[in-house]
Amino acid sequence: MPQTLPLSGIRVIDYSHFLAGPHMSRCLAAMGADVIKVERPGGGDAGRAHGYFKDGQSGYFLQQNMGKRGICVDMKDRRGFDMMMNLVETADVFVENYRPGALEKLGLGYAALSARNPRLVYCSVSAYGHTGPDAARPGFGLIAEAKSGAMAQLGTDGEAPPLLRIPIADMYAGMHGVAAICAALLGRVATGKGQHIDLALYDCMISIHDYAVQRYTFSDGEELPRRTGSDSPETPIYGVFPSSDGYIVIAAQVDEAWARLASLIGGAALDPKFATPTGRATHYREATALVKTWSSARTTRECLAALDASSVPSAPVQTIDQVLADPQVAARNMILEQTHPVLGKVRLPNLPFRFSDCDTTPQRVAPLLGQHNVEIARELGIREEEIADMQRANVLASEPAAG
16 A cells, blocks of 8 residues: 655645746655646646647646646636635645745735735745845846856856756755755644745855855955866866767766776876876876777777776766666656646656655646646535636636646
């Protein structure tokens, strides 16, 4: 018999769009929360208009909203607003990622909702947070990645820094939101009160620096991290190396791993001047050249086999098709197959949670627009005739496939 999921019995209202908020609430749903995705008529979450598309359905939306139920309600109509307030009174968590002040105008700010439900944990995600000189400025993950100094460390000097191509700021903020919400729920056990969590994409990107800030501050402002392409001169050998048919990464920055790599390569790599981190950093061009000469003379398969035999951490630089064919990915169930009512079988990335006593595999595909309008309205005690009236007036809206 399946064990109870950690957040079973917790109800989450997801009033967010695009990525950071939806990813956060998707994680909460995977851990057992009843997540209700609330969308507005006229297209719903803006993520539904974001590709890749198939038969009019957004894979972007499907990935970040699986495991949830969904309603589409017009809160400009008093009946829709009242339904939303009734829903808030049943909720434990409210997630939103609009610009600060936007939801206050709709009557959905923290002060208004906590007055109705003092136990509510309310999590806001925005570009810059709810305080500071930039609080009112718009922004997305790209903005935070650029301003944070992370982008300035990528690529090669003399060229524009590349885009990260994966949404680090949004996903990192979403995961921080999961941690903060769970902490606030635990704290509520003692206090009986919820609270407002104010998360900023920019703050999250500042916090992710593991080396750059300390290097600058500890050197009294003398040293700025440089863009070094595929190398890491401060901590060699740690980077990307060519094979005869592709690229691999090698992480031999610690002495033990370097000693094993040097023994594998032989020759000049065994020179004592490379034996310490300081020595390898001082002579990093020479050390890196030795490794590149060795790796480029062999295929990726040959490189990895030799490195594995020597216990040197390494991996191929894989393309997405190779990732999906990776036996490790299959063993960890990191690509989910779901049955969608419009698309049929779909395959999407799983979440990384693994609990010993329960299965966090999502049991629902992402909702169609307005798919659970009637179900949730009934749970809130709204009479059948009123539900029908709200549907006819498009206060409760849905896409045709939702029924």
